[in-house]
Amino acid sequence: MSEFNPAVLLDPPPFPAGRVAGLADRLALLMGTSADVLLVQAEAVVALEAVAASLGRPGFKAINIVTGPYGLWFGRWLRRTGAGVVEVRAEAARPVSARAVAATLDAHPDANLLAVVHAESASGIRNPIEAILRLARERDILTMVDAVASLGGHAFAADARGADIVVAGPQKALAGPAGISWVSVSKRAWAEIDRPDAPATSTLSLCDLKRLWLDAGRGALPGTPAPLELWALAAALDRVEAEGIARVVHRHAEAAIAARDGLKALGLSPWAGPEEASHLVTAFAPPAGVDPASLLDRLKAADPEFSLGIGAGADRLIRLNHTGRRADLQVVHGMIAALAAALRP
Template sequence: MPFDRWNALNDAPVFPPERFGLVADRLGRILKTRNDILLFQTEAVVALEAVTASLARPGLKAINIVTSPFGAWFGGWLRRGGAEVVTLMAEPVRPIDAEAVTAAFEAHPDTKAVIFCHAESANGVLNPLEEIAAAARARGIVTVVDAVASVGGHALDVDALGVDIAVIGPQKSLAGPAGVSAVSVSPAAWRLVTAEGASRESTLSLLDRKAWLDAGRGALPGTSASLEFFALEAALDRFEAEGPDAVLARHGRAAKAARDGLVALGAAPSAPAGRASHLVTTARLPDGVGMDAFLAAATHLETDMSPGVGPGAENLVRLNHTGQRARFEAVLGNVAAYGIALRNLGLPADIAAAAAAVAAYYSG
């Protein structure tokens, strides 16, 4: 092959099989869990579907908490496997109320699992993980948490909280690749997964993937996604070098700075204070301003602003401060760009006050 057509990515070195177990251990430390860690050579949505497919069967009742369009997928996957699903729907672009979850547990005492998203990147809300996990644990209900976006951005102590299944992806707060993901599985979750009628001989079967654990955590089944795992190791190196507490603090600071910057600008953050995601801050557009017109007014600024996703989020703008974007320059750029777009549309925006509000979190 001519040299100018050769691509080193086509001849990537094989990821050493003995390092898969080490990667799983590093992820377990981030999650603060001694539970089993399964590795998926796929984007995290496949891992989420695998969890629901492995739990779903006739006779299983699950409560599915829906706070975004993605949460609705969980219920569909569970029903496809024959499970009885109780849907607990939050108000549009609002977190679920912990008391509503407890009431649902009381109304359905035969519930065996509850599934929900921790922090929503679709609309910027943060669900009450601690309260839900405690209520579920008190009733012996297996807790399944979509922590794909929240891991690294919010505190997540799986063992202390009693989270039975946590699905994570490194592409958000960990600033890693999107093509791999992981699932932590507790003994209680394994008992539910291994009950009669468990899914087998499927890429969506957790039991089939458990064979990797039982065989000593060597090479993963199938063709190794070497580049993705090398990239994951690099992301974990960065995360560990910065330190978990520092990464959490950086995301929390970025979220507070973005929120206060928007308020100073004259904008309205949509997520309730204390129940807002550290990954994105969402702002509601002024009445009469369309999303297309707003984004067009800011397109030349090349910032990380995008429309909200799902019912009720049609007029929400997301300011992204996830992963490496959770820094002063990104937060300031997004807040200022929001104000510039408003001004370009002939609306008032106190950009100087907004900049000062953001800078207050990074002074010194």
């Protein structure tokens, strides 16, 4: 195989504002939303922080569900603004229960926001997003969903579920570039964000994006465009649309089932059962007496996409990555074969 020549990435053609507006419209359709879509020229963690920075302020109160590192960070960013944060924590590396969310909502009827991560690549779990958003709708509370990992791996229709703010990126199930992301913002979410004391002249200001992009008729990108990322996002969307988003989701579901079945065939227990599992990665705890780091070293020799889980409760788990283009039965079967070989005495 010939070595990749990075020089081909130099001097890309420009990506005009009209095309960017087209990307935003395609992303809205993909997410099932009529809300405004703002492109953020950075990895999705910046978009998440921008949401916290733009919403949070003294007197603002959020109920923040923590089932992994990103929920933990989101709460920290909100507190930095002076906002009050009530955390709903699940058992380590496990999904939250709808019952716990309902109890917290009932105990804090003055909350302005409910924030949740849909699926956690860190541990391979999935939160019960439909039930959680339904609870928020019943109480008329603003919602923020981190769908960075889940979009394309799980069915998700933002408007139908009542999600006011959704943060997403293409680098996971959509198999696109990591250097760009987006935020959808509903009209009632803008009422909380677009205010006189909102952050301005900041990378973390959603109001800046609104005024410089939406209010200006989407005629010129704020800041300096990143054409490589924009062209890559367009190519990823071309591929997703050609396959069909329903088929992309189904492919991820098939890969997840095959991974769980493969683990069970080896006498291993998947960390999450079918009702709690993400379609993106499948995690398991190594057998008693097997050192996770040593096992991982052997697995990585066969496939570098094996990895340890991230965060409390997940850091002793080993993850099988079947996200994006790896959501393929041949890839999953290869990972299971590598695992079987690595476990042989």
